[in-house]
Amino acid sequence: MRILFIHQNFPGQFKHLAPALAARGHEVVALGINQPSVPTPGVKVVLHRPQFTAAAASTDPDTTALHELRKKMERGMSVARALEALQRSGFTPDLVCAHSGWGEAFYVKDVFPQAKLLVYAEYFYQALGGDSHFDPEFSRPVEGDQRRLHTKNLHLMHALAHADRGLSPTLFQRDRHPPALRDRIEVIHDGIDTGRFSPDPQAFISLRNAGIRLTAQDEVVTFAVRELEPYRGYHIFMRALPELLARRPNAHVIIVGGSGASYGAAAPTGTTWRKVFHDEVAQRIDPQRVHFVGKLPHATLTQLMQVSTVHAYLTYPFVLSWSLMEAMSIGCLIVASDTSPVQEHIRHGENGLLVDFFDPQALANTIAQAIEQREQLRELRTAARSHVVANLDLNGTCLPAQIDLMSRLLGAPL
Known part of the structure; x- marks a missing residue:
């Protein structure tokens, strides 16, 4: 043919x-x-x-x-x-x-x-x-x-x-x-290639600029999007960070994404959404624990998700990102927005945790509690991967x- x-x-x-x-x-x-x-x-x-x-x-x-x-x-x-x-x-x-x-x-x-x-x-x-x-x-x-x-x-x-x-x-x-x-x-x-996107307890990620090496034993909060912009909830995530970092003094937050705009309006002339919402909270977060790493090669992003303690994913009711499905396949503990595209694949308390998109306080609390209860919530990780293997392989x-x-x-x- x-x-x-x-x-x-x-x-x-x-x-x-x-x-x-x-x-x-x-x-x-x-x-x-x-x-x-x-x-x-x-x-x-x-x-x-x-x-x-x-x-x-x-x-x-x-x-x-x-x-x-x-x-x-x-x-x-x-x-x-x-x-x-x-x-x-x-x-x-x-x-x-x-x-x-x-x-x-x-x-x-x-x-x-x-x-x-x-x-x-x-x-x-x-x-x-x-x-x-x-x-x-x-x-x-x-x-x-x-x-x-x-x-x-x-x-x-x-x-x-x-x-x-x-x-x-x-x-x-x-x-x-x-x-x-x-x-x-x-x-x-x-x-989703569930063989490629799978758990690896031995994975690690090195942040050369910060001089640190992180493994699955550390407290690592990940947030990964194509571009840091409102459509993917970047503004909400940044507003949650002051409370989250105060609650978890040993946590490192790794933010993946470019400074452009894939969806929706561009930032005001002369700036970027990344800068706008970073500047909004800059005086209330520890820059030694919040790491902007730009866009990563896919293999490096996979390693990052393999060491993630909690992976945050927020989105408007819009096209669902491949990265969410890949994170689920890797067995990440997902905290995501309670929006309609997410609800199709994540059931609260069964294979992930859902929060109101517009509530940074709830997002911070849920991530902090998920870190604290990481062992008790291990079944959610297993269920997330099982869902992808069964339905999206x-x-x-x-x-x-x-x-x-x-x-x-x-x-x-x-």
Whole structure:
């Protein structure tokens, strides 16, 4: 079979699926905008370069929303031109698997009407129950919000309307979609390599700048996100630190993440969210015990989680981070926000502990108590890993289910 993946940052969510299909002898091609940092075995990567129309200066939110829609259509047009070039070169796919989040899936069926189209449906925007206006500190409803959210969803609805099937990694993400679209989406997680992400009692982490070496016998609180920003609760975590450090005078806090903004608004001009919320509590925390380590290589991050006493994870009602699932697979003791995407995989008191996202005092108290009761709560660690192994294992569950979905679409085994 010939299989085409489309993702602006390939491999993205297809990092396991694409090479697995290539290893089965299928011809696999990927189309993206950015050159992958490492090659994907067996996959030929083709790049396209969308050309965007410059936006006229405007402070009108509706005008901005329309410009964003135009950019997504222009991405789709760029993909269509690249697909036509592939077609002229002799490549016509049997199946196209496209991430629809940026508009790339707009015109796939126009070029390859006979190909089956599987759309990765990552997130659908709504005013209620999701990230929009969840945190009143940073977002308040204004006139026209619903219009703008509808506009943000147009390309997503278009993709699913033309797709043969949709794919979402969690029930929360699927159920953000309207019922008519929701019924077209199957829920299969991207998968966690539970062999790679597993406990290691001998693990250690060295903080060279601080001159310390930490093991699982130390008190280590970890917080790891792509970027230190409000969407992932960085502000709440920092506000919990003065109380936590006072309660646990031997604890070290290791904060992983960049200083940019992946989701939501950027920090005020001239600063970063990392600095804003660090400065807010800087006079009340011990800098010798709070360690900002930036972005870490995946192997180092795994070692860090293996020595973690408590791993904190906070998020708006939004896309769930792979890092949470990996931490659970490693057997971390999780203290997480009691938000809908988290609730899907963590049950309070069974395989983790949940706290109100907006309550830094409760977060500090829960982490401090979890450290104090680390031996009594060991069963939560075991249950966290067991949940991932039973439901989200890459090779035993998720990858076979993804390939089975594709086989059903094609009417032939892959």
